[in-house]
Amino acid sequence: MRSAVVRTDRYSRGAIAFHWIIALAVLFNLGVGLFHDSLPSAWRVMPLHKAMGITILVLSLARLAWRLTHTPPPLPVATPHWVRAAAKTSHWALYALTIILPITGWMMVSNGTPPRPLDWFGLFPIPFLPVSRAASGFGHDAHEILGLAMAGLVVLHILAALRHHLLLRDSTLVRMLPILRLPSA
């Protein structure tokens, strides 16, 4: 029989779903953003990148609202102070980037040259932001810098998760996975 006890040692299903849906979309967009010049132009990846980016923005705003109203599971008591600080800082930086990075991309294409259509996977048009040419240029510069910063932070985040799982052999990764179960409460 399943236990009715609420588990406080793993992330909730909602948090896990938000994490992995957004993580896959971000990995796709980082890959497309960084390598779009080397991909065949016939693949027309940038319309996908833009639609995916706007989807990430909407999902991340919903995720932030979720996070501010739900408490994540506590870290193990023995976690050193510097690890707690590093995890907290990098997690909030990731939340911020999943919102600010797509906004800078949206600003960039809203008054860019040449003007290009913006739609959601070809299904309906997405409105442009009312920004000046200068603000669009700022969005372009910020998108490139923050895009590289996010790629670096995601690499560190993945290395940290693997360090916990493979070297420290604790439950940090497993408690964010939908399939692998922790021992029953």
Ligand code: HEM
């Ligand atoms: C979280 C979502 C997003 C991520 C992770 C992301 C990431 C990136 C990265 C890493 C680049 C390459 C930057 C460089 O040249 O070094 C890029 C380029 C680009 N992104 Fe995004 N992006 C996102 C959302 C968006 C959105 C919402 C739009 C527009 C609606 C957009 C439009 C573009 C365009 C047009 C480029 C090409 C810029 C150029 O080649 O000059 N991106 N993106």
Ligand code: HEM
């Ligand atoms: C690529 C985009 C990704 C983004 C934007 C992202 C973002 C985040 C954020 C914001 C949190 C904090 C959740 C919270 O406590 O509020 C988190 C936790 C976590 N992420 Fe990611 N993540 C990404 C990819 C990954 C990948 C690929 C892995 C695994 C290899 C991973 C493993 C984890 C784990 C294990 C935690 C829980 C850490 C803990 O318990 O303290 N993430 N992630």
